[in-house]
Amino acid sequence: MKTRNLLPISAILIALPAFAISEVTWKQHTIEAADPVNHLAGADGIRVGDANGDGLPDLVTGWEEGQRIRIYLNPGPENVRDPWEKITVGKVKSAEDAVFADLDGDGRLDVVSATEGKSRTMYVHWAPNNGDYNNEEEWKTEAFPTAKGNNWWMFTEPCDVDNDGDIDFIAGSKNTGAGITLFLNPGGKGARTLKDWTVKKVSDAGWIMTIRVVEQDGKRILVFTDRKGDRSGIYFAPILSEAPWIGEPVRIGAAGEEVMFLDLAHLDDDKKLDVAVAIRPRTIRFYYQPENPFQEWEDSAELDLLPETFGQAKAVRVGLLDDDNIPDFAITCEHANGEKVGALWSNIFSEYTAVSNSTGIKYDRIELTDLDADGDLDLITCEERAGLGVIWFENPLK
Secondary structure (H helix, E strand, O other): OOOHHHOOHHHOOOOOOOOOHHHOOOEEEEEEOOEHHHOEOOEEEEEEEOOOOOOOOEEEEEEOOOOEEEEEEOOOOOOOOOOOEEEEEEOOOOEEEEEEEOOOOOOOOEEEEEEOOOOOEEEEEEOOOOOOOOOHHHOEEEEEEEEEOOOEEEEEEEEOOOOOOOOEEEEEEEOOOOEEEEEEOOOHHHHHOHHHOEEEEEEEOOEEEEEEEEEEOOEEEEEEEEOOOOOOEEEEEEEOOOOOOEOOOEEEEOOOOEEEEEEEEOOOOOOOOEEEEEEEOOEEEEEOOOOOOOOOOOOEEEOOOOOOOEOEEEEEEEEOOOOOOOOEEEEEEEOOOOOOEOEEEEOOOOOOEEOOOOOOOOEOOOEEEOOOOOOOOEEEEEEOOOOOEEEEEEOOOO
16 A cells, blocks of 8 residues: 655656557457447446346446436356346436436335436336346336426435435536435335435535545545536535535535546545546546545645546546555546547556557446456446447456
8 A cells, every 4th residue: 555655646657658559458348339220329327236136246327328227237257258138227318327226125226317418307217126127117217306307417326314224315417506416215115206205405516527425434424526617626525413414515625627537545544535536638636635524635646647648537446456556546538539548547656558449439437346256356437429338348467
């Protein structure tokens, strides 16, 4: 584990050399590609959960232009390089996010989706509670009536916010009237009566990119990024033990910058969660948590700017991708047009290394999981513009 005295990173890294695309050693595997013939396009974001209870990481995504919400069932390490079994759990327009959550407490993962454009609705796709989970006909899609047509919904984070044993969720939106909104579950059988959910706006925003809920020192913290407007930046807010449940958000860094997806990890040796964030156009920055997390974080460092051979920074995830025990940074990009590369990785001592070749234009958020059970972390993502769809890259370490 690196310590803070190894930083600032800018003093360690020099200008990064160009590389040949032929040096790429991460193999790309397709879970499902776009299918123009059947109007399947625009895979937008990937989330992980064990949908069928077999202990393997399954995936869910929304196909924004394809008007489908799909689950992908992990076939196991021996067959994980082949296309996965898919379940269309709902058909909604302009899906921007989809995530697993057992909202009715029946032990089966439902799916919550968020839509923008003309749809502007939060949906729940109810899993069949007594039938065949894989049977698309038994899934039921419903819209939250108080979240229909009034916001461009962008991202959702399930969490039992009020500690009553039922899964609530926090959703973020963009454009006019945007903000962070809390959806409180009435619990039990009442969860399926969507008009009975309590929906409350927590904070204004410009364009919410990502939301995380983390626990530290026995306390829970809401973390989110706001991409646009005079409120743009990275925010922390305490999750409270009583109503209103979420405290006032505090901007901890990146004020006025176009912040994209972030990750939280231990980047130094003080046992507090630090922040790694992608900032457009070409910055990967780290913020080190102070003693009081609900204040501006002044201590930060960053990798050298992404070279022009890559696209613009979209997402970052922290994990051990090689065997040197130093935190590594998996990165995806958008605007990776032409010969530019859209997926890569680095750490504070290494140059940027390509994960993908030059195919793909607009990559999205990242999950790091050992899909092939060989002992190293693989990279799962979506590609939205060139038709690659839902894909994963096999770590060549082992």
